[in-house]
Amino acid sequence: MKIPVSKPLFSGKELEYVTDCMKTGWVSSGGKYIEEFENGFSKYLNAKHSITACNGTAALHLALLSLGIEKGDEVILPNFTMIASANSIVYTGAKPVFVDVEPRTWNIDVDKIEEKITKDTKAIMAVHIFGHPCDMDPILKIANEHGISVVEDAAESIGAEYKGKIVGCLGDVGAFSFYGNKIITTGEGGMVVTNNEETAERIKAFKNHWFDKDRTFIHKNIGFNYRMTNIQAAIGLAQLENIEKHIKIKRDIVQTYNNLLKEVDGVRTPIEEKWAKSVFWMYAVLIQDSFGKDKDVVRKELEKLGVETRLLFAPMNSQPSFAFLGDSNNYPVSEELYKRGFYLPSGLQIDDKEIQYVADSIKNIRLS
Ligand SMILES: Cc1ncc(COP(=O)(O)O)c(C=O)c1O
Numbered sequence: 180m181k182i183p184v185s186k187p188l189f190s191g192k193e194l195e196y197v198t199d200c201m202k203t204g205w206v207s208s209g210g211k212y213i214e215e216f217e218n219g220f221s222k223y224l225n226a227k228h229s230i231t232a233c234n235g236t237a238a239l240h241l242a243l244l245s246l247g248i249e250k251g252d253e254v255i256l257p258n259f260t261m262i263a264s265a266n267s268i269v270y271t272g273a274k275p276v277f278v279d280v281e282p283r284t285w286n287i288d289v290d291k292i293e294e295k296i297t298k299d300t301k302a303i304m305a306v307h308i309f310g311h312p313c314d315m316d317p318i319l320k321i322a323n324e325h326g327i328s329v330v331e332d333a334a335e336s337i338g339a340e341y342k343g344k345i346v347g348c349l350g351d352v353g354a355f356s357f358y359g360n361k362i363i364t365t366g367e368g369g370m371v372v373t374n375n376e377e378t379a380e381r382i383k384a385f386k387n388h389w390f391d392k393d394r395t396f397i398h399k400n401i402g403f404n405y406r407m408t409n410i411q412a413a414i415g416l417a418q419l420e421n422i423e424k425h426i427k428i429k430r431d432i433v434q435t436y437n438n439l440l441k442e443v444d445g446v447r448t449p450i451e452e453k454w455a456k457s458v459f460w461m462y463a464v465l466i467q468d469s470f471g472k473d474k475d476v477v478r479k480e481l482e483k484l485g486v487e488t489r490l491l492f493a494p495m496n497s498q499p500s501f502a503f504l505g506d507s508n509n510y511p512v513s514e515e516l517y518k519r520g521f522y523l524p525s526g527l528q529i530d531d532k533e534i535q536y537v538a539d540s541i542k543n544i545r546l547s
Contacts, residue, residue, distance in 0.1 A: 180485040182533050185360040185461070185526030188428070189414075191421045196413035208387075210409030216416045217370075223338075223419060226348045226372040228379035231407035231415075232386060235334040235356025238369030239267035239304075241405060242352040245373070245381040246328045248273050248301050254330075255295050256304035257287040258495045259513040263356075264306050264332050265495050273301065277496050279510040283450055285309060288512070289317040296321075302328040307336035307346050310362075310429070310460035311451065315341045315349045322350075330354070334369075337362040338426045340456035347372050352382075357411075360526065362425050362458055363418035365411035425527055426458050432525050432534065433459045439538035443545060445470025447519075462525035463491060465516070470545055474519050480544045486537050491520035 200206055213231055220229040232238040248254060250272030256264055258277035268275040276295050281288040285308050292303060303322055305313040313331075322329045329350030333339070337355055339346045347353035352375075355361075357368035371382050384390075389402035407415075418425075437448050447465040451457045466474040478488050494513040496506040523537055 180533075180536060182486050182524040182529070182537060183526065184487045184489050184522065184524050186528040187359050187364045188425065188527035189417070190424070191417040193414050193417040196417050197410055200410045200413050205409045208406035208408055210412070212409045212412035212416055213407065216412040216419065219416055219419050220370055220372070223422065224345055224347055224372055227374040227376070228372065228382075230371045230379065230382045230386060231412060232369040232371055232405045233407055234367045235354060235358060235369040236263040236267055237386075237403070237405035238354035238356070238371045239263060239330070239332060239334075240270050240403075241371050241382045241385050242330050242354045243267055243271045243273070243302070244385045245352055245371070245378045246302060246330070251299060252301040253297060253299040254302045254304055255292060255300060256332075256495075257306050257308070257513075258510040259285055259492055259516055260306045260308060260332070260495065261334070261492055262495070262498065262500075263334070264304060265498075265501065268304070274299075274504065275495065275501070276300070277506060277508075277510065279512050280308070280516070282512050282515070284311045284313075284452060284455070285512075285516060286311060286313040287318070289314050289321070292318070292321055296325055296327075300325065300327055302330050304330045304332055305350060306332040306334075307339055309449070309463055310336050310339055310458040311449075312336060312339045312341040312346045312455050312457070314452075314454075315346075319350065328352075334358075335361065335460040336458055338422055339458045342454050348374060351375065352378055357415055357418075360461070362429065362460065363415065363422055365407065365415040365418070368407050368411045368415060428527050429459045429525075430457075432462060432529060435531055435534045436462050436523070436525070436538065439535065440464070440541065443538075443542055445545065446541065459525070461489075461522040463520055463522040465519040467519065472544065474521055477541070477544055478521055480547075481537075481540055484540045486524060486540055488521045488523060491516045491522070493517050
């Protein structure tokens, strides 16, 4: 038995749409699927503007650029996130400022945001981590009081809901990822969303070398090539048509795992706040002392049994690449997650038998 952490699911019209791209010759960033995917995404999110990008990191970069974030600015974000969140801030020349996360959902600790706000703070990046939405009301309130923007990094949380509202459009601008292990995939890919017309125009301009609509090959600003291809959008559209199915699969995986693991002492399983609908990007656990073995031992044993796992993200402040920030503050929750956590196989193609095998393996490791 070999169970990978994740495998994408293509159960719709992906092949049909991609074949159409080949047949019609629309393989670069022109073609009908770009528009259909963007329009479909806007409809799904109830957003005014959705703009495709070549990946989630580029989408985040575009989101920040569209708000005018630049050198000398500071952007607040959680210390527990994937490196792309922080890197996108560094790309603009701004400084990432870290805040620890809270121990239940692993999202930014809203009570610790204000102490990090300075005169240079321009935005808060709310990262909806592992499929679970951030507590957005206090974040939006703080941002409003201080006159700063809110960027949502919803890379892992497509379809998640905060108090009944889908994430991505709750702040000023949101970014999504369609990497192969995400809720829907385009291979590599991303999307930027906003309800603001002017922000949308800036995103489109930055995404495509700031081409001038009226004067071809005259460029007022330095832009990027962050375009998605029609082929990626074709896959994305087919995936979007099945998004509810994907989210249901993710939520069912959690139910099954939680039932099987609830009696196992020392395994902390994922939670969902009352006000939240999580899409449970991956099934992540923490190994507590009462398990009797540390997480590295558990992972090694699982590997021997053919069960692939992945560590949780290492704290941003301790990244060698961010040594230049000189941030030696303590972030106990982020550190704890790195010390104790990993995620189990929980991709869209896993079946109940495999989940049972993984859970049994964990129980046996505990007893061995
Ligand atoms: C929280 C978070 N932000 C941003 C990204 C970047 O997305 P991409 O890999 O598509 O560039 C990822 C994931 O991969 C992520 O998990």
